[in-house]
Amino acid sequence: MTDYIKIAGGTIHDPANDVDGATRDIWISDGKIVAPPEDASVKPNRTIDAQGLVVMPGGIDMHCHIAGPKVNTARKMRPEEKRASEVVHRTTNTRSGTMGSVPSTFATGYKYAGLGYTTAFDAAILPLGARHAHEEFDDTPCIDKGFYVLMGNNHYVMKSIAENEPQKLKAFIGWLLKSTKGFAPKLVNPGGVEVWKQKQAGNVHGLDSEVDHFNVTPRQIVSQVTQAANELGLPHPVHIHCNNLGMPGNWETTLETMKALNGHKGHLTHIQFHSYGGGDADENTFNSKVTQLAEYVNTHDNITVDVGQVLFGETTSMTGDGPLGYFLSNVYGGKWYSGDTEMEAGCGITPIKYKNKSLVHALQWAIGLEWYLQVEDPWRVVMSTDHPNGGSFLAYPQIIRYLMDRQYRKDVIKTCHPRVKDRCTLGDIEREYTLNEIAIITRAGPARILGLKNKGHLAPGADADITVYTPHENKETMFELPRLVIKDGEIIVDQGDMRDPRNGKTLHVLPEYDTGVETDIQAWFEEYYSIQWRNYPVDDSYLHRSEVVAGR
Known part of the structure; x- marks a missing residue:
């Protein structure tokens, strides 16, 4: 006999199915949302009374840094934070953990669930660090997880582009995603990190700068990786961290990157950091260029963005953009870490503090909010x-x-x-989001952009990942403490109390590609890498619970 749970009488916000505030019941069975039983005499095994409460799908964070070598390094860099921050204490249902700007694995999972989030994607894992990331994923409870694989400065990628071998490029992307059990290609400062590794304080300064020794440009990397990833039919074709992050005047590079997609689907990440006017480091020229960039996004539906909102206070910068890490360390002083991973990527980590009385920091805060409010279609931000x-x-x-x-x-x-207020338009914008639009940008939108057909909605067949909120005039109060959080059909958080810290799934892809190219990849690999070819791919044993996400 089938067991059922019914969430009864809730106010449903399910924009993927055009439900905006309707009062409906939701039926759950075996971890999935199901249609109500045809036999009206069938009663649920449990009924959750949601009258007067707001019901949404579980939240999805499509860009964060929660696992892998760089995150673990950042945790070790900030012992002063660990000493001063909140501690998650061990209980009958939880393990102890530390907070700060880079929480420990257990605390990360508990706190995401406590906000009503049930899925999160780490945005920058180097292939050689994939095993580490999967181990930390297994240590992060409550949420489903996946990661994007760094390849914008990978030597084989640039070699294939330079030699005009698009089939090799496409096969390598497929092989790399399969080998790492990753989800999508990630481009970070394409070409620029490799220049940084070659030259002291080196970087590229535009899409047409040439990467020494490879004779390719960032424009070629962006265009050709994007095309290849789209041809592979990946659920999320490409995730792009543009060149010149954080630099005055970088909006022109961002616009050129959008154009370099050539109509193919592509996602530009933490777009706030790439939307600056001004011609030098002088804050007197620093200003917002969101209006110009948002106009382009509004008229080109192949482009999606996430914001990278700045909040005032202390945090830790960690990035696969090595030269940026060095730049920030010079701005803020203090600690700095720089990593160089053979053939693949780099890394920069440094503590930072955003201050509301700083013109630059205040503009960064305002520019992020401008993006939410100036992109007309909430499905694309x-x-x-x-x-x-x-x-x-x-x-x-x-x-x-x-x-x-x-x-x-x-x-x-x-x-x-x-x-x-004189350097941006935020003060003049009257737009206010609705609850349904919030459900889009935190749930339905990221699910659609990531190609997650079983997430971000409440129709039959969806994963039973559901958040129930108590309405409140102050929306910060409403969203910071859900009434209930349901994962895989079971209540895991009840009014802030962790009830069931179950482990989530790892979401990854297994794209089809020309396996005949592996002979060439292996020959190159064995000539240049310090580890053996057979030890590189992540074994299935690292995936304790997993789900392969099909392509588009």
Whole structure:
């Protein structure tokens, strides 16, 4: 006999199925949402009374940094945070963990679930660090997880492009994703990290700068990886961290990157950090260029973005963009870590602090909010803080309040540097988000962009990942403490109390590609790498619970 759970009488926000505030019941069986039994005499084994409560799919964070070598290094870099921050204590249902800007694995899973999030994707895992990432995923409870694989500075990628071998490039992308059990290709400062590794303080400065020794440009890397990934039919074809992140005047590079997609589907990440006007490091020229970039996004439906919202306070910057890490360390002083991974990627980590009285920091905060409010279609802009780079994922309820309460954000503008209102349009924007639009940018939108057909909605067949909120006039209060969080059909959080810290699934892809190219990849690999070819791919034993996500 089938067991059922019914969520009865909730106010449903399920934008993927055009449900905006309707009162409906949701039936659950065997971890999935199902249609109500045809036999009206069948009763649920358990009924959850949701009258007067708001019901949404579980949240999806499509861009964060929660696992892998760089995250573990950042944890070790910040012992002063661990000493001063909140501690997650061991209980009958939880293990102990530490917080700070880079929480420990257990704390990360508990806190995401506590916000009503049930899925998160790490945005930058180097292939040689894939095993480490999978081990940490297995240590991170409550949420489903996946990661994007760094390849924008991979030597074989640039070699294939330089030799005009698109089939080799496509096969290598497929092989790399299969070998790492990853989800999507990630391009970070394409070509620029390799120049940084070759030259002291080196970098590329535009899409047409040439990468020494490879004779390729960032434009070629972006265009050809994007085309190859789209041809592979990946659920999320490419995730792009543009060149010149954080530099005044970088909006022109961002616009050129959008054009370099050549109409193919592509996602530009932490777009706030790539939307700056100005011609030098002088803050007197620093300004917002969101209007110009958002106009392009609004007229080109192949492009999606997440924001990378900055919040005021102390955090830790960690990035696969090695030269950026060095630049930030010079700006903020103090600790700095730089990593160089053979043939693949780099890394930079440094503590930072965003101050509302700093013109640059206040503009970064405002520019992020401008992106949410100037992209006309909420299905193509996603909530993120680039955790922890712009701030913690724990700030998502505060961002929701900014978007739903224009008076609140105008009050905050008044506390910022006095010139910020003259360098951006935020103070003039009257738009306020609806609950349904919040459900889009935190749930339905990222699910669609990632090609997750079983997530981000509440129709039969979907994973029974559901969050129930108590309505409140202050939307930050409403979203920071859900009434219930349901994962795989079971209550895992009840009014902030962790009830069932079950482990989630690892989501990955297994694309089809020309396996005949593996002979060439192996010959190159064995000539240049310091590890053996057979030891590189991640064994299936590292995936304790997993799900292969089919392509488009």
